[in-house]
Amino acid sequence: MKKFSIKKAFQDPYQTKLLMNDVKKFCLTVLQIAIIVGVSYVILSPVIGMLVNSFSSDRDAFNPMVFVVPEYPTLERYQLAILRMDYWPTIGRNILYVLSLTLIQVFICSMVGYGFARFDFPFKKLLFGCVVVMIVIPSHTIMLPLYTTFRNFDPAGIATAITGAPINLMGTPWPMYVMSFLGCGVRAGLYIYIFNQFFRGLPKEIEEAAFVDGAGMWYTYFRIMLMNASPAVITVTVFSMVWQFNDTFFSNLFLVSPDIVISKKISTLQSVIANQDKILNVTIQELYLHAGIILVLLPIILIYLLLQRYFIEGVERSGIVG
Numbered sequence: 001m002k003k004f005s006i007k008k009a010f011q012d013p014y015q016t017k018l019l020m021n022d023v024k025k026f027c028l029t030v031l032q033i034a035i036i037v038g039v040s041y042v043i044l045s046p047v048i049g050m051l052v053n054s055f056s057s058d059r060d061a062f063n064p065m066v067f068v069v070p071e072y073p074t075l076e077r078y079q080l081a082i083l084r085m086d087y088w089p090t091i092g093r094n095i096l097y098v099l100s101l102t103l104i105q106v107f108i109c110s111m112v113g114y115g116f117a118r119f120d121f122p123f124k125k126l127l128f129g130c131v132v133v134m135i136v137i138p139s140h141t142i143m144l145p146l147y148t149t150f151r152n153f154d155p156a157g158i159a160t161a162i163t164g165a166p167i168n169l170m171g172t173p174w175p176m177y178v179m180s181f182l183g184c185g186v187r188a189g190l191y192i193y194i195f196n197q198f199f200r201g202l203p204k205e206i207e208e209a210a211f212v213d214g215a216g217m218w219y220t221y222f223r224i225m226l227m228n229a230s231p232a233v234i235t236v237t238v239f240s241m242v243w244q245f246n247d248t249f250f251s252n253l254f255l256v257s258p259d260i261v262i263s264k265k266i267s268t269l270q271s272v273i274a275n276q277d278k279i280l281n282v283t284i285q286e287l288y289l290h291a292g293i294i295l296v297l298l299p300i301i302l303i304y305l306l307l308q309r310y311f312i313e314g315v316e317r318s319g320i321v322g
Contacts, residue, residue, distance in 0.1 A: 047297075054078065054291035061283050077291035084272050085265045085292055094245070094262045095299065097173060102240040104180040105191060106233055112183050113195025114221060118207070128196075134189025143253055150175040150254060175254045186243050186250060191236045198232035199225065234310045242300055266292055 048068075053061075057072040065071075081087070115121075116128055147170075153159065154166035169175050179185040183192065206228065210220040226233070251261040258264040269292045270285045279285055 050290040050293055053287050054294050056287055058284060061287060077287050078295065080273065080277065081269065081288050081292040081295060084269060084276065084288075085262065085295070086259070087262075087295060090259055090262045090265065091295075091299065093260050097260050098241055098244045101176060101180050101185065101244050102237055104177065105185055105188060105240045106236055108181060108183045109188055109191035109236065110195045110226060110229065110233065111221075113192045113197075114199050114225060116192070116196045117199035118204075131189050131192050131196075134184065135187075135193065139249055143249075146175075147253060150178070153178075169254070171255045171257070173254075173256050173260055176250060176256070186247055187239065191240065194236055195229065195232055198229050202228055231310070234307060238303070238307055241303060245300055263296055266296060 052068060052070065054077050055073040055075070056066065056070045057074045057076070059072050060066045060070045063071065112131075116124065116131075150169040152166035153169050159165070159167045169178075176185065180188070202225065206224060207220055210224050215224070246263060248261070248263055248267075250256075251264060256264075258268070266289070270289050273279050273285055273288050279288070
């Protein structure tokens, strides 16, 4: 068996090339690991800090020697946060609210995306350009028209003709449902784009075979095309659930009750604890706030863990990357 010699390797051009390739692969691997570790630290460090603080006792909060593991861990922060946030009833209403909006968005956006992918109609390119504009324009630029529209909601003068005055939808979740039904809800433009890209990638022979067998347009769409678009459906479902759950912009704009949107209770948790429980120390208040944030994050983390494999597959096949 011949022994490997670095000196001989540099004398042999082929061996030199192999050695340089190995060095390049090693350097790239080290660089990739460093980037992954660095990005993971930036993203996870605040979450880990909040998780540690949520289990810290008063003694740990004022002990400079406590860094990662609390010396006297306690569940008191979670118990009081659950009580003051009315956690279980509120999270139940929040999940029902998010799921209903998600189902509406998946249904409407998939139909719109299918229409753009498969049918030719007047002003098709112009309308699809409007979809792209929905993705690009920030929501803050249209907040005033949205507020005035739903503050005096009167489509085609119907409300005034029936009740004598426009309907005020502020303080209710109805503006979110109306926007979702009309295909302009939270990030709806992106969902339409995802479905459009996915349906364009499906072969038209599937539909033609269904039409030959006597299937109608609606049957073909719901029973064949939508079933084949399950990766896009899962991708949009996860995106919609996460963004609807974390949304505070529209919920604040339309004055949706904190009893429905639990993320709005985070902003008032410190003041509620200070007023009701007479805990005036800001450092201790922050411990309860961190426990509340962890409680709000838990449903989204569980959803992602359950749908992770399907979500990644859907992102790869829905045309988002590449």
